[in-house]
Amino acid sequence: MIRKVYQQLAKAYGPQNWWPAEDRFEVMVGAILTQNTNWTNVERALDGLRQAHCLSPEGIRLCPDDQLALCIRPSGYFNVKAKRLKAFCSWFLAEGGLEVLDTYETIQLRQKLLSVYGIGPETADDILLYAFDRPVFVVDAYTRRIFSRLGQVEADIGYEPLRALFEQALGENVSLFNEYHALIVRHGREVCRPKPLCTKCVLRRNCDYDAGEQD
DNA sequence: ACCCAGGGTCATA
């Protein structure tokens, strides 16, 4: 089922070419900035950081809180996210940067990321998959919504159980995880909306989902 | 005007 849905999405939408970023550090910053925020606003925030010459670990760490918040203002939650970026960069530099982080096993690296303020399961997994090329499947609200509507999981299934489900079904395959999560975001954003009106759903011939149906 | 977006933390019961 999980593999079949991937085939359908891949055929319907084609290659997604994720993650949109110039380097690995930008992927990590983007992963924090995109929390509960759409990507176009994140790009504005990334541009703000670039123009202030703050799109680097040292740049962010040395940038005053209020100035940093101003740079990333368009991505929303700018005060919290400024703190989160600083916490992340302090950790990143203290760890010794990519050179050192690349040497850790995936499980260890995941635990380290989760210990950083502002980095929860999804953000950690975004970073692991898209910045470190580790075989970790990224679960998000779209994943839960799409597969609960398909009747595959309960609407309130936890993050880890859902991640385990995908990883077991797909095996450790970085490029597949990469593409699949991107396709889920694409389909969730454009078609599988919270408040129905699901037209042109490629996963069912007639996507008759509406408010009356169980989520 | 309302809903949504590529979540996470913290206080409370």
Add this chain to the structure above:
DNA sequence: TATGACCATGGG
């Protein structure tokens, strides 16, 4: 451990 409040901008 399980909800709820809170964070905040920009597009549809």
